Amino acid sequence: MPKSKNRSFEEVHDVYAEYLSESQTQEVDSAYELAKKMHAGQKRKTGEDYIYHPIQVVGILADLKMDKDTLISGFLHDVVEDTPESNDQIRKVYGDDVADIVDGVTKLGKIHYESTEEIMAENHRKLLLAMAKDIRVIIVKLADRLHNMRTLEVHRPEKQHRIASETLDIYAPLAHRLGLANIKWELEDLSLRYLDPDQYYRIAKMMHTRREERDKEIAVATEQIKRAIDTLKIGHFEVNGRPKHIYSIYRKMTDKHKHFSEIYDLLAIRVLVDSVVDCYAALGAIHAKWKPLPGRFKDYIALPKPNGYQSLHTTIIGPNGRPLEVQIRTFEMHRVAEFGVAAHWAYKENKGSDRQAKIKNSDQQHLNAIQGILELQEGATDAEQFVDTVKGDLFSDRVYAFTPRGDVLELPVGSKPIDMAFAIHSDVGLHTVGAKVNGKIVPLEYEIKTGDIVEIITSPTPKVSRDWLSLVASRRARNKIRAYFRQQTRSTNIDAGRQMLEKYLQDKQLPLEESMNEENLTATAAKLHLFSGDDLLAALGYGELSLQQVANRLTEDIRRRREAEKAEAVQEALMSGEEEAGKELIRKGSAHPAGNNPEEDITIAGIDSMLIHLSKCCTPVPGDRIVGYVTKGRGVTVHRIQCPNVPKTPERSQRILQVDWNDPEGNRPNYDADLIVTSADRPGVLNDVIRSVNANTHYLNAVSAHVQKDGVCLINLSVGVRNVDQLQHLMDAASGVHDVYEISRVFH
Structure with a gap:
């Protein structure tokens, strides 16, 4: 895939003319003529005629052997946004598919948003939802973004940084999800070039310096592996080497805190064979000759990645005595590895056929994560929340578990059986009452690990609990649970919210009557951008608001007043020398604020409970050596023992108390x-x-x-x-x- 030189229209035309029929080629050519006409007189910041951008985009799509409608969309993807041409006119000439793809790629216009972040989030939501309906939308967008990244040097530094960050956060992971390996690698390398140019050029220079040595290593390794496989007499096979990409080396250096000289696997050997049987035979031949590194073998043939990628990965002690990664796959697997989901749009070899190879049902599992975007949209309240949800659910670390039938499901790290139940089907999730993992009953709090066989136990009627909202790890499951409770009657949700809140306040020894009166509920609702106290209770009932969030807002004035009154009484008693009286005041009047409290984390010598605050000046955390200091109006403030703000004068030493962590390991993460x-x-x-x-x-x-x-x-x-x-x-x-x-x- 060319990365620097602009190709002419004639060069790009020759690429797609090789696999499209004559009539299809003519249709694509006509789209080029329309784009050339509509963009006439427009220039890019590079100084080139604007038409060169869609030509390069189509060149990238043609390298992927995308279908006629995708190529037409590539030529026209900026026409609606930047010229008088309308989407309705495109629909009349080129049909619904092209019009929908162009619309999906086109940015939002004519709508006022409050901030740049909101505009970006809305554009991302529009793109992702269009992509979920037709995957070709994102393939065109990725080609568009790739060419824009190749010419990013013409923009000012702050814009370079913003676009590179967006590319690394959203577009490179999407390319990975779709199996578009070459696009992913180039997007990552180009992003790093602008986000950390010093490291990018430093790594590039060091790779170039060692290029001759690396080429020699590749030549020796490939020749020896060829000889080892040749003894198998398996027929046609290829062995070639490839260097690691700059971004992958950068991640290894930063994540593992290694210097470039400490990274030995800067290259990998790829073995291509005809069949799956030949893959395992080649693996055996390689392991028979070179010792494999323990824990570095991965079988993506038996357990493919969600984007359809299949290969055997092993790391051996290579011919030069250093680690060497070897990837073994069939030629067909390699085609999917290079083109990912785009491979499903490749045309049949006979040039005159109009029949497109649409996605087969057996291949649909590779797109499940992308199709799930539509479900993620259901629970999102705004565009930014939706985009964050997509990034969290689709781009986070994953675990892979099996159903009893042997189907593989991909879940976020930290997922519980309830997450898996909702991943199977919404009805399964709603009716879940228990689970078995590897044949044994486990609690619903069990954290699923890669390789677990999970059987979901269901009941005939829904058994959904509001407690599940704090249990699940996947946004999809959380959205489905919220949707279930949202569908309950308003009065049911209000009653549920009221019961939850009353129980919570009672457990925290906070006054129900003062906290739950109508005036306080209404005022708290306004703070949370709701109209009434009933709206607040209903939102709590169906899980839109968290219990701790509501309780904290509802009782903040009460807690603040009580803390001030009590702290003043304690201080007066301690300062007058009546230490036992002060401690007795604390014992009688103790109250725990809602939420995670220092009172629950810290013990004061000789006192059961006390009003406690962690100091803002030295920010102690569990495990630090700490002291307590009685502060007017604030109870006891806890400092690190070496904090300079802890008074050392004799007249104030009586206000210093011995304190200790109840759990030095910490019982909350923040x-x-x-x-x-x-x-x-x-x-x-x-x-x-x-x-x-x-x-x-x-x-x-x-x-x-x-x-x-x-x-x-x-x-x-x-x-x-x-x-x-x-x-x-x-x-x-x-x-x-x-x-x-x-x-x-x-x-x-």
Whole structure:
């Protein structure tokens, strides 16, 4: 697939004329003439005539051997957006399929949105939903994005960064999902070029420096593997080598904190054979000659990836004594690996046939994740939530489990049997009452692992519980559960919400009458952008709002007032020397705020419970050595023991209390910790630090950065962690980022 030189229309024409019939070729040519006419006089930022962009897009599509309608859409994909031509006119001339594909790729216009982020989210939603109805929409969009990335250098740096980030977050994962390997790799490499140019060019230079050595290694390895397979007498086969892509090397360096010189598997050998039997025979011959590395064998033939990819992967100690990855597949598997879902649109070899090879039913499983986008749309309240849901459900880490019949289901990491039940079918999920994993009964809280055989136990009637909302890992299951409760009568949801809230408040020893009066419910509803207290209870009842969220908002004024009154009484007692009286006040009046509370995490010596706050100046987390300090109006504030804000004067020492963590390992995942990173001022360093942090916690709460006069960059981070061990691991990882000098915790 050409990556730099623009191809002429004649060159692109020759590619699709090889596999389309004459009449189809003429139709595609006519679309080119229309696009050329409509874009006449328009220029790209590169200075070229605009028509060169659709020509290159169609060139990419023709390399994938896409069908006539997709090629026509490629020529016309910007016509509606950038010229007077309407989608209705395209529909009249070229039919519904072309019009729908062009409409799916066309950005939204004439609609006012509040922010750039909202516009982007709405455009992504439109694209993803159109893609779910016709996969060719995203194939055209990927070709469009690929050519735009190839010419991204003409834009200003901030736009380069935004487009590259969007490409890496959405379009490269989509290409991976569809099995479009070459497009995915190029999008990733081009994105890295703009997000972290220093690392990109550094890796490219080091790869070029070792190119001669690498080519020699590939030649030796391929020749020896050829000789080993040749002894099998299996017939036609090919062995060739390929270097790793820059982005994959970059990820290995950042994720595993390795220097380029420590990465040995910079190349891979690919073996292509005629049949599945030959794949396993070749694997045996290779393992007989070279020792395989334990744990590095993957059988994607018996267990294909969701995008249809099939291959055997093994890593051996190669001829030069260093690790060498070998991939073994059939020629047909290789075609699918290269073209992914696009392979289903390839035409039959006889050039005159008009019959398109549509997706077969047996291949539909490869598109299940994409088709599921339509279901994800059902539970989303706005475009940004929908796009986040798609990214979370489709692009997150996955586990693969079996049904008792041997079907493979792909689920997000952390999925429970309920997630799998809803992945099988909505009705199965709604009727779930239990599960067996590998023949044994397990609780619904069981976390599914790759390779598990999961049998769902159902009842004749729905047995859905609202507790499932906090149990499931997949957005699809959560949306289906919410939809079920949303369909209940409004009065049922109001009653359910009221019961949930009353029980929660009673458990937390908070006053029901004061919290649940109509005035307070209405005021809390307004804070959450709802019209009335009943709307609030109904939304809680069907799972749109979380119980903790509502309880916190409902009781915040009550808790704040009580804490202030109690803290003042305690302080007065302690300051007057009546320590036991102060402690007795605490014992009698203790109340636990809603939510995750420091009171539940920390013990004060000699006192059963106390009003406790974690200090904002030193942000202690479980595992830190801590002290408590009695603060006017705030009860006891907990500091790290080395915090400079803990008073050392004798007259205030009586206000310092001994405190300890109940669970030094931490019982919730989002204790705040503030960090400062000192680094060189280079393009991409902030992005690298954020990626490192995100790899070690799901809670990046705030980030800011500024450059000092001496050229040193200071990055301030607020993160959520479970305990000091996780925080230290996060800091160690961030300190390994290239050009980071130091990372430390902050004392404000």
